Amino acid sequence: MLTVMAIVARAFISYSAKRGPRPLVICGPSGSGKSTLLKRLFAEYPETFGFSVSHTTRKPRAGEQNGVHYHFVSAEQMSTLIGNDEFIETATFSGNQYGTSKQAVYDVQAQGKVCVLDIEIQGVEQIKKSHLDPVYIFNMPPTVEDLEKRLKKRGTETEETLAKRLEAAGREMAYGQAPGNFDIIVVNDDLDRAYEEFRNFIVTSIQKQISEGINVKL
Ligand SMILES: Nc1ncnc2c1ncn2[C@@H]1O[C@H](COP(=O)(O)OP(=O)(O)OP(=O)(O)O)[C@@H](O)[C@H]1O
Numbered sequence: 416m417l418t419v420m421a422i423v424a425r426a427f428i429s430y431s432a433k434r435g436p437r438p439l440v441i442c443g444p445s446g447s448g449k450s451t452l453l454k455r456l457f458a459e460y461p462e463t464f465g466f467s468v469s470h471t472t473r474k475p476r477a478g479e480q481n482g483v484h485y486h487f488v489s490a491e492q493m494s495t496l497i498g499n500d501e502f503i504e505t506a507t508f509s510g511n512q513y514g515t516s517k518q519a520v521y522d523v524q525a526q527g528k529v530c531v532l533d534i535e536i537q538g539v540e541q542i543k544k545s546h547l548d549p550v551y552i553f554n555m556p557p558t559v560e561d562l563e564k565r566l567k568k569r570g571t572e573t574e575e576t577l578a579k580r581l582e583a584a585g586r587e588m589a590y591g592q593a594p595g596n597f598d599i600i601v602v603n604d605d606l607d608r609a610y611e612e613f614r615n616f617i618v619t620s621i622q623k624q625i626s627e628g629i630n631v632k633l
Pocket residue numbers: 443444445446447448449450451452565566568569603604605606607609
């Protein structure tokens with residue numbers, strides 16, 4: 416019995432090692448500070464992390480390269496990919512479809528980088544059904560009142576979009592705090608303190624993977 420378990424464990428480790436480092440899912444209400452934390456993380460570890468290249472049905476703009484800025488696809492190709500369950504998350508903005516494919520995440524892993532996925536709850540639910548096996552981080556503000564203040568101060572919202580974001584925040588915070596949904600909940604109260612907790616958790620996880628033979632630069 417022990418031998419079978421050892422074989423299974425070894426097979427799993429070698430499978431993961433081939434795939435590369437585990438992706439990093441970061442989820443949290445709009446305005447909770449995900450971009451702020453990620454920006455600091457990328458600045459501190461410029462070679463460790465990467466973003467996946469999304470698919471889109473919108474036309475390329477001048478200077479945009481297929482496979483670099485986006486994978487540009489037709490609406491028909493997009494539907495086929497969706498039908499084949501290729502995406503972690505899809506969304507529609509002003510008539511165009513966008514999506515993060517599982518393959519795009521594997522491509523980042525193959526470069527020995529930790530693929531960062533800044534996704535919403537639906538994406539988290541999708542990814543839990545996949546084989547991507549990421550590390551899950553939920554980022555939240557101390558209170559919804561703080562969130563409102565920060566979004567107002569950021570100056571990016573109309574009254575309507577602000578109301579929508581705050582309404583979604585209540586649902587998201589309940590999901591984020593439900594037992595078992597995330598590996599860690601980082602409350603973004605004081606930015607320096609929150610960043611330290613965020614960074615230390617990620618670095619510890621990467622160091623563990625390195626000790627298991629995964630190749631990633633830290
Ligand atoms: N700990 C903090 N204390 C005070 N303000 C903060 C803190 N963290 C972030 N902010 C500010 O709050 C605003 C929202 O942060 P940010 O844009 O990083 O959020 P986000 O979660 O990435 O939002 P979105 O999902 O809409 O992109 C920004 O103006 C940022 O400077």
